[in-house]
Amino acid sequence: MDHLFFVVLNIIGTFMFAVSGVSVAISKDYDLFGIAVLGFATAIGGGTLRDMMLGVGPVSWMSDYATIITVLVAIIVSSLFLGYIHKLGWWNIVFDGAGLGVFTLVGMQKGIDHGLSPLVCVLLGTITGAGGGVIRDVLSGERPMLFQKELYASVSIAGGAFYFLLRALASDRLTWHWQAVACIVFIVALRVIAVRFNWSLPRIRAHRSG
Amino acid sequence: MDHLFFVVLNIIGTFMFAVSGVSVAISKDYDLFGIAVLGFATAIGGGTLRDMMLGVGPVSWMSDYATIITVLVAIIVSSLFLGYIHKLGWWNIVFDGAGLGVFTLVGMQKGIDHGLSPLVCVLLGTITGAGGGVIRDVLSGERPMLFQKELYASVSIAGGAFYFLLRALASDRLTWHWQAVACIVFIVALRVIAVRFNWSLPRIRAHRSG
């Protein structure tokens, strides 16, 4: 495994998710500390949950300066330039999708490193990718985004399936780096398309009589 | 310890709790993915919390196909036949009580295997039995059932005490299997009786002057 490649991916995902937490905290009029906490929890929440479930401790951000420094920089930058960030409009979906894609990939790879089955690896990827947002929502008293209309975590699951498909079919033609990049691009593209066309999954009507 | 006996118990408890999560998700009009997430989180939440607290990782469902397959089957079956499940009426209390009893027992036994004290084992049993429901309630924005009127987790604690009593008094007359079955039956029966007769624990009036 290429360590530097992973470090860079982790920094990108961490930055994107910290910005998302800061953005929610400011919209709720939290103080500076609340902003920092929500940025931090969103950025490291999914990976922390994943590492605790894997029994890997201390969890990764504790022994890894890059993550903490990235979170601090992201909190400061996004607090100062939130107006500009909001003006980016559609790009925010792309950036957040990049965070989701990167963390999904990192989570899956950790599962593979632990010798877990592909299904469990995909779930670990989704927990890593969507877990931070769920923690952000629970802490800030929102209904978790998992249960909102737009596709989000399902995009991560689809991306995970795509990644294992690539590994099975194309591992002799694509290096690991390109498989990873393809998986992330797939997730970003699927997320953007899902938001653009307002895709949603079907429901089951309650109280129906079988 | 009889491994197969445990596997079967775990499958029963997992199935019951997945159905309970699906049922809540459908009543809240979640989409298919939300239904799957809530079924999954309810079924594996308590055991995941228990394993993370014990420092046992990867947590049990990650290296155990039976759990994941059971959850998937339970989600599909209960999504398709929810109408029939609702018609079961009182049997739902029995089935959910069986899940509570089984998970309480499995949690206690994990504590015993780690050499923990009986009091801690009973708490671990309750965390395993009631934890999934608490996570289901927090994720779906409900006040956790722990704090609702009916006896639920207290039934698990009573069942835990009963189990250690049995171990102390009857271990020469009852094999481990029968002790386990007696503990589960005790919990199911106490739960059904508590719901039937609307049992509740006393409260303490706030602002009283000592």
Place this chain on the structure above:
Amino acid sequence: MDHLFFVVLNIIGTFMFAVSGVSVAISKDYDLFGIAVLGFATAIGGGTLRDMMLGVGPVSWMSDYATIITVLVAIIVSSLFLGYIHKLGWWNIVFDGAGLGVFTLVGMQKGIDHGLSPLVCVLLGTITGAGGGVIRDVLSGERPMLFQKELYASVSIAGGAFYFLLRALASDRLTWHWQAVACIVFIVALRVIAVRFNWSLPRIRAHRSG
């Protein structure tokens, strides 16, 4: 490290936080079991989260009778004498501040024992000190205190910084015990002053245009 010193500190912090959980539960009219659960979760929540993040299991209260017995005593005492406890008025801020100070110190020391960096140790101290209260708030359906107006977790962070400053500057003049006591007194004093003078951190206005 002086084991007894730590045990005594832990008992003090555990007692204070259990009382705080019981007090919230009674004000919400929970039954006896709900009171016990909220007291227990508030008292052990922060340390449990810390140990799970550190990958230390079974978490500390499981192999430590002192904590469980302290929680039980605190639940009984505070249930019986809640009227008197409310009459203590300002002293409640002091007692809760003592819990925060003690748990912050214990969390930092665990980080130091694991060879983690000072920044991570301060965060671990804050997670230990403020985590129980966050879990109490999430379980009881409140907006977590982290995001309320008064300084709370920020006091823990300031106390952590003060502790590492003391270690750097005064380790040849002050024994470890006195550094610990100074850190706890600093946190209690800062917390009382923050509440007394209604200190708060600045906010960032939402929707501003950069």
